[in-house]
Amino acid sequence: MEAGGLADSLLSGACVLFTLGMFSTGLSDLKHMRMTRSVDSVQFLPFLTTDVNNLSWLSYGALKGNGTLIVVNAVGAVLQTLYILVYLHYCHRKRAVLLQTAILLGVLVLGFGYFWLLVPDLETRLQQLGLFCSVFTISMYLSPLADLAKVIQSKSTQRLSFSLTIATLLSSASWTLYGFRLNDPYIVVPNLPGILTSFIRLWLFWKYSPRARQELSVSTSLREFT
Numbered sequence: 001m002e003a004g005g006l007a008d009s010l011l012s013g014a015c016v017l018f019t020l021g022m023f024s025t026g027l028s029d030l031k032h033m034r035m036t037r038s039v040d041s042v043q044f045l046p047f048l049t050t051d052v053n054n055l056s057w058l059s060y061g062a063l064k065g066n067g068t069l070i071v072v073n074a075v076g077a078v079l080q081t082l083y084i085l086v087y088l089h090y091c092h093r094k095r096a097v098l099l100q101t102a103i104l105l106g107v108l109v110l111g112f113g114y115f116w117l118l119v120p121d122l123e124t125r126l127q128q129l130g131l132f133c134s135v136f137t138i139s140m141y142l143s144p145l146a147d148l149a150k151v152i153q154s155k156s157t158q159r160l161s162f163s164l165t166i167a168t169l170l171s172s173a174s175w176t177l178y179g180f181r182l183n184d185p186y187i188v189v190p191n192l193p194g195i196l197t198s199f200i201r202l203w204l205f206w207k208y209s210p211r212a213r214q215e216l217s218v219s220t221s222l223r224e225f226t
Helices: 003-023 026-036 045-064 067-090 094-118 122-142 145-154 162-182 185-207 210-225
Strands: none
Touching: 003 067, 003 162, 026 067, 045 067, 045 094, 045 122, 067 094, 094 122, 122 185, 145 185, 162 185
């Protein structure tokens, strides 16, 4: 096998492995919902937006004829749909959840109708769909910034998941490299914020680790004593 083909295969495998690892972090929420028979402390919107994101990238992958995009996002869509169904089963406020789902799915259907019916040129359709997927993915990566601000205010990383942070970093990095190999900016650009926000989270884990908080507390006590 040539070096270029081997590199593409390794990058493709890394994208599949790390991204499915990132999607599987939701299994802990699934287990929590089944054990407690409730959705307490479990957020619904990330499941829904990730599902829509998977379906959008699945369409882009099918249009582009890229097997890696198709496999990853097909499995991701199945997993997110499973999380959504379990959430609906244990949720008491089903009307609000169903309304959110219907609105977002309605937007998705309208978008698909536009791309597949009103944009006949294949290359134009691919570019516009890629742009939509990129913008949607960037908004997903930037949306938790409010939570990061709360972490800084509370000086606690309790609301952050370390395993999800590592999985997101590895997944975003592998997709960025894969996008460079394909010379596809629609894959490269949206994954850069994922790398950035992951490093910010890792810095917060380091800064507000139990040892760091203990040292900060001792330092504060010494200043007050003197």
